Amino acid sequence: MRVTQRDIARLAKVSQATVSRVLSGDARVEPEIRDRVLRIMGEKNYKPDVRAQALRSKKVGMIGLVIKRPQGGISNDPFFANLISSIVDELSGSDFHLCVDSAMSDFSHESIYDEMLRTRRVDGLILVESEASDDRIIRLQRDRFPFVLIGNPLHAGEVHSVDNDNVLASETVTRHLVDQGYTRIAFLGAKAGITVSDDRIAGYQRALRGTQIDHLVYHANFGSENARCAGHEFLSQEDRPDAVVVLDDFMALGVSIAAREKGLSIPNDLGLASFNDTSLCEAVGGGLTSVNLNIPALVKQTVERLINIIDEEEIPVNRRLIIPAKLSIRRSTMREGVMR
Amino acid sequence: MRVTQRDIARLAKVSQATVSRVLSGDARVEPEIRDRVLRIMGEKNYKPDVRAQALRSKKVGMIGLVIKRPQGGISNDPFFANLISSIVDELSGSDFHLCVDSAMSDFSHESIYDEMLRTRRVDGLILVESEASDDRIIRLQRDRFPFVLIGNPLHAGEVHSVDNDNVLASETVTRHLVDQGYTRIAFLGAKAGITVSDDRIAGYQRALRGTQIDHLVYHANFGSENARCAGHEFLSQEDRPDAVVVLDDFMALGVSIAAREKGLSIPNDLGLASFNDTSLCEAVGGGLTSVNLNIPALVKQTVERLINIIDEEEIPVNRRLIIPAKLSIRRSTMREGVMR
DNA sequence: TGTAGTTGAGAATTCGTATTCTTGTGTTAT
DNA sequence: ATAACACAAGAATACGAATTCTCAACTACA
Numbered sequence: 074m075r076v077t078q079r080d081i082a083r084l085a086k087v088s089q090a091t092v093s094r095v096l097s098g099d100a101r102v103e104p105e106i107r108d109r110v111l112r113i114m115g116e117k118n119y120k121p122d123v124r125a126q127a128l129r130s131k132k133v134g135m136i137g138l139v140i141k142r143p144q145g146g147i148s149n150d151p152f153f154a155n156l157i158s159s160i161v162d163e164l165s166g167s168d169f170h171l172c173v174d175s176a177m178s179d180f181s182h183e184s185i186y187d188e189m190l191r192t193r194r195v196d197g198l199i200l201v202e203s204e205a206s207d208d209r210i211i212r213l214q215r216d217r218f219p220f221v222l223i224g225n226p227l228h229a230g231e232v233h234s235v236d237n238d239n240v241l242a243s244e245t246v247t248r249h250l251v252d253q254g255y256t257r258i259a260f261l262g263a264k265a266g267i268t269v270s271d272d273r274i275a276g277y278q279r280a281l282r283g284t285q286i287d288h289l290v291y292h293a294n295f296g297s298e299n300a301r302c303a304g305h306e307f308l309s310q311e312d313r314p315d316a317v318v319v320l321d322d323f324m325a326l327g328v329s330i331a332a333r334e335k336g337l338s339i340p341n342d343l344g345l346a347s348f349n350d351t352s353l354c355e356a357v358g359g360g361l362t363s364v365n366l367n368i369p370a371l372v373k374q375t376v377e378r379l380i381n382i383i384d385e386e387e388i389p390v391n392r393r394l395i396i397p398a399k400l401s402i403r404r405s406t407m408r409e410g411v412m413r
Numbered sequence: 414m415r416v417t418q419r420d421i422a423r424l425a426k427v428s429q430a431t432v433s434r435v436l437s438g439d440a441r442v443e444p445e446i447r448d449r450v451l452r453i454m455g456e457k458n459y460k461p462d463v464r465a466q467a468l469r470s471k472k473v474g475m476i477g478l479v480i481k482r483p484q485g486g487i488s489n490d491p492f493f494a495n496l497i498s499s500i501v502d503e504l505s506g507s508d509f510h511l512c513v514d515s516a517m518s519d520f521s522h523e524s525i526y527d528e529m530l531r532t533r534r535v536d537g538l539i540l541v542e543s544e545a546s547d548d549r550i551i552r553l554q555r556d557r558f559p560f561v562l563i564g565n566p567l568h569a570g571e572v573h574s575v576d577n578d579n580v581l582a583s584e585t586v587t588r589h590l591v592d593q594g595y596t597r598i599a600f601l602g603a604k605a606g607i608t609v610s611d612d613r614i615a616g617y618q619r620a621l622r623g624t625q626i627d628h629l630v631y632h633a634n635f636g637s638e639n640a641r642c643a644g645h646e647f648l649s650q651e652d653r654p655d656a657v658v659v660l661d662d663f664m665a666l667g668v669s670i671a672a673r674e675k676g677l678s679i680p681n682d683l684g685l686a687s688f689n690d691t692s693l694c695e696a697v698g699g700g701l702t703s704v705n706l707n708i709p710a711l712v713k714q715t716v717e718r719l720i721n722i723i724d725e726e727e728i729p730v731n732r733r734l735i736i737p738a739k740l741s742i743r744r745s746t747m748r749e750g751v752m753r
Numbered sequence: 754t755g756t757a758g759t760t761g762a763g764a765a766t767t768c769g770t771a772t773t774c775t776t777g778t779g780t781t782a783t
Numbered sequence: 784a785t786a787a788c789a790c791a792a793g794a795a796t797a798c799g800a801a802t803t804c805t806c807a808a809c810t811a812c813a
Contacts (some may be wrong), residue, residue, distance in 0.1 A: 075533075077799055078799065078801095079477075079799080079800095087762075087763085088763045089761065089799090089800080090762070090764080090800095090801080091763075091798090093800060093801055093802080094761095094802095095798085096801095097800095097801075101761060101762090102761070102762080106673050106761090106762085118531065121532065121800065122470040122532060122798090122800070123533060124464060124467040124473060124799075124800095125798070125799035126468075126799080127467070128462075128465050128767085128798090128800080129767075129800050129802085130800080140501070149603065150490060151494065153494055153497075154491065154493055154497075157494075157513060158493070161480070161514060162515060170512050170513075170514060170528075171514070172475070172511065172512050173501050173512075175501045176506070188510075192460050192461065192466055193462050193463060194474075213774090250774050267788060278697040296692065296695075297692065297693075298695050305530060307566075323692065330698075334699075352663065355637060355638050359670070384536050407685060415771055417768095417770085419769080419770095427793085428792065429769090429770080429793090430772080430792070430794080431792060432770095432772055433769095433770060433772085434771090434772095436770090441791060441792090442791070442792080443791070443792090446791090446792085461769080462769055464768085464769075464770095465770045465771060467798095468769080468770065468798050468799065468800095469769080469771050469772085469798055470770080470798090669803090707773045754813100755812105755813090756811100756812090758805100758806095758809100758812100759808100759809080759810070760809080761806105761808090762805100763805085763806085764803105764805075764806095765803085765804075765805090766801100766802085767800100767801085767802080767803095768799105768801090769798105770797100771796100771798090773794105773796075773797095774794080774795070775792100775793085776791105777790100777791095777792095778789105779790085780787100780789075780790095781787085782785100782787080782788095783784100783785095
């Protein structure tokens with residue numbers, strides 16, 4: 074059977090209220106009594122029941138992460154692995170835990186919303202934006218439910234969000250390629266409508282604006298295999314690009330394979346850079362230049378802010394927070410005979 | 414403010430108990446009243462408070478996953494991404510949710526145990542075994558707390574566990590290499606003491622037992638870079654192996670890079686096979702043969718069993734459940750001129 | 754010495770739901 | 784017709800911890 078405060082109280086010959094006071098560190102309890110209670114709590118290995126605490130104090134000590142899975146799961150997305158483990162790490166200091174749920178395409182939007190909010194299973198939510206899913210956000214705002222968005226909130230006004238500046242990051246990589254002397258730089262993105270992809274294309278274009286370099290934007294579906302196919306196509310062209318910025322590491326891997334299959338050497342025949350700085354980057358072709366989004370830092374800010382909102386401490390005025398990304402330069406963009 | 418059963422009761426002019434009965438589908442409530450209550454619940458958008466339900470009914474609707482992170486997080490381990498997303502997917506049908514926590518090396522064993530069990534934050538646990546961490550298990554058993562282990566329970570007796578037969582799987586891949594005509598087959602594993610690695614080495618050895626082929630076991634730390642270094646070493650030997658079974662895809666990637674750097678072509682000069690069948694496999698060198706552990710199936714069994722234990726339904730007698738792995742054969746082991 | 758003020762701690766209540774206990778009404782059997 | 788009984792639904796209680804209310808004992812000050 075479970076040990077309750079009442080049990081402790083009986084054994085320590087005090088009231089249950091006193092046990093509760095000891096637990097909450099109430100100052101006005103005689104040291105002698107406090108020690109006795111603490112001793113017995115130790116002996117009996119007592120821990121308060123979070124369920125009762127939650128009911129009484131209106132806080133469950135849980136934050137929720139709702140991941141939107143496209144069709145067959147998010148199994149292979151290293152981004153989520155990164156995200157989840159970062160959140161868990163970040164939370165391990167606080168008194169919050171992480172509840173992970175998934176929302177399918179559309180139908181279960183409502184149901185996951187119900188489950189997580191109206192039932193008070195979590196105190197707050199972390200949303201991860203991939204497309205523009207505004208109905209959720211609007212509902213959350215209406216109910217004044219604490220949440221922080223990772224990603225670009227688009228036109229949604231008063232939303233707390235944390236994100237990278239994808240435009241700037243993409244501009245930076247692209248500039249890097251320009252600096253390395255590449256003259257025909259392409260961008261391989263996902264199909265239009267995916268916010269990250271669109272933003273990064275915008276950054277790529279911004280970087281090239283002052284230059285003579287043509288804007289070459291290609292599109293492919295996610296995954297290395299799709300990217301490999303796309304790579305084969307654009308690398309077969311007469312005036313093929315001599316460098317490519319790719320939407321993510323997996324796709325870049327695909328491109329690198331396509332390049333190898335076409336007999337193009339990286340970085341001399343083809344410069345290659347991408348985003349996410351996965352562990353893959355260490356391996357691909359002796360090193361793949363990639364933008365490190367600094368997910369741990371991003372998560373740290375997200376979690377801190379969310380907890381602040383939940384605890385109703387002063388919420389920073391700046392509702393949108395940008396985490397700077399940094400470039401991890403590796404061999405795939407270090408053309409021979411070029412010095413910074 | 415929150416809508417409670419009492420509010421619904423007042424509006425429907427019934428007692429709170431009746432509302433509760435309607436909710437639990439109690440048969441002996443007049444259809445007319447039931448409909449009225451349901452209508453008002455709908456209007457008011459009522460959902461029961463899980464905190465109160467949990468307190469009352471001794472079930473929180475949560476299962477916990479404690480991941481043991483070696484030092485700096487599990488960020489890059491695709492296995493966990495897979496695991497977590499599979500669990501979430503599997504759970505999305507049930508009325509359970511997933512709570513993910515991490516346990517550091519040793520210290521926080523106790524603390525995570527406290528948090529998750531004594532506080533009744535979760536109804537049951539999924540443990541993932543990488544080494545032999547028996548103290549946790551023993552404590553859980555003593556408290557008769559519902560849990561299922563993913564991995565090999567070693568000598569721990571009465572534990573519910575779900576796992577692949579790593580020995581058999583490894584035997585199968587190795588056999589496959591033999592069948593392909595490779596004659597000098599090595600195994601690259603992690604350092605001794607890691608259960609998966611040891612088991613797979615055992616399977617490798619079992620496969621070679623009837624043959625003339627030497628047993629060549631190498632060890633390296635996890636990660637593609639470490640494997641690449643190790644690969645360089647053993648591929649430089651006079652009598653280098655002509656095929657390698659590698660502990661996981663990431664390490665295999667490292668080996669493949671080492672091979673390329675040494676001018677060895679895969680699969681003709683070097684056969685390569687590994688475990689996990691990550692999305693990487695599609696990409697590496699035009700296809701990497703890998704053992705598919707069927708994590709979704711493994712998770713399905715794990716979750717089903719755990720929920721059975723929690724609900725105290727009849728628990729299958731067979732405490733240890735083996736999920737068959739299957740081999741995904743790709744280019745890296747398809748030597749030219751060899752037919753099955 | 755008497756009254757006001759302080760303080761430590763027990764009693765009682767609350768959180769929202771599930772469940773048991775109880776009662777009033779209607780049905781069946783003798 | 785009345786005792787025995789089924790049954791729907793309200794009243795009351797429990798779950799475990801936090802908090803408010805209350806009171807007794809003790810200090811302080813005139």
